[in-house]
Amino acid sequence: MQDLEGKTVSDKVYGYTADQAALYALSTGFGTSADPRELIFTTEASQRVSPTFLTVAIWDDTWLEREGLDLTHVVHGEQRVFLHDEPLPCGRLRGVVTIEKVFDKGRDKGALLFVRTSIYDLERNIHLADLYSTIFARGNGGFGGVDGRTPELASVPSRAPDISISQTTLPQQTLLYRLNGDKNPLHYDLDFARSAGFDKPILHGLCSFGITAASIIKASCEYDKRRLRAFGCRFTGPVFPAETIVTHVWQDGESASFRAISQERDVIVLDRGFAEFT
Template structure:
């Protein structure tokens, strides 16, 4: 069968050493909308994302894309025991947790494991976890842990082998008004800019490919929405201080088309922020973007 859990679950996907620079951090922040509002070019708070120098900070979501930031090919799907294609796959969920502030430049190694596969009957959910440590891969063991990522992909047309269905605890927003609400206007070129951060999937750039996949136009990268929402919450509830974020988890609940607006609502709850993200305005007003959003505070 196309997915063989006996081979896939627990498979070591190997390690890769990568480097990043301040320029990569700046491009990533621009890709997720930093500096896009009127006056941001003069705002010290906004310039912490977009101006290199001693005040530059790194939003933790950068850790998700840093290992593949310089890739120019569509993402590969050569997972052990999984014969699947890019057209079958959508990003299901993503989380990142950091051990401390991510440096504005450096070299690190990520080691990735395929941790689980859920059988949803007509689809499968494949989970991966990656641990990033400082420095190149050394024979005497890994360096200090910098951050950890966990993600799932939803594979259409697979499943049905009688495996575990898995479980997920939905995040319920508090029964009161949000502590923060903001709206971000996705620019027409947002996906074209964000794809320079290492995700060249043609679904986000090629109109013909998008139509063949069932969409009327290219859609925004899920991880771009992910970064936008974390940035909006950081600015709105944490004083724009990226070092106040210890982690961010979310489930991808819907698509965004360039030109639409994303409404972000956040509730401060002790050591975390619970949030929602939906489309604002237009024919798709209220449509979900991200669900089960939780920012863990440092």
């Protein structure tokens, strides 16, 4: 495992269409109200792209198994998105995935990987964004490597939130979101979900991530008045289809902290969230 540190495990070119960007927007909470500003992200009229679309535009999980990770024990711990420019409604992207750090948390806990995906817009010849993921490989610890930790996400403030936004997910939310490329059966197959320890299929973590980003774009950015240039959080619990995600936001000028809960179960599902605006 230690030899993965510093290794580029994927370098691919991806094309995407305006319809794919709109599908992502629809699958992450845009288009759910009569507000005409919803159309900014869901139709071709002056179309803008949700920043978190980049998490699926360059989706590639094939390297996990290729590099010897046990897929049944891989857990997505955290996700961060940093934009250097705004995505076009359609285009071609190059995604370069590099494992920056590998930590050995012990045989009973697994390995912790800090992964960077650098994204380049080939139409404009620019460095578009950097994505950072924290991945727990629970079946790959105890290899004799060094222990350590990834960059820490800050806790949310202790005071009451400034804004709370509710978004009820659809019963078929996972079936809609999987059309973005993540076909993991955990999110639609009952038997598979039960074998993983869940009573029923769960929402994709990055779907919850995208829904929360959409909520903040609507409430804190007023759709189009400000741009979301950085966004990240820790995944702390699953969301089940048809549950309501309530995003609590603490505003601080050109940045914000957030936490998301499942309203029905009163469980934190995303925590230590941050958003930066421009």
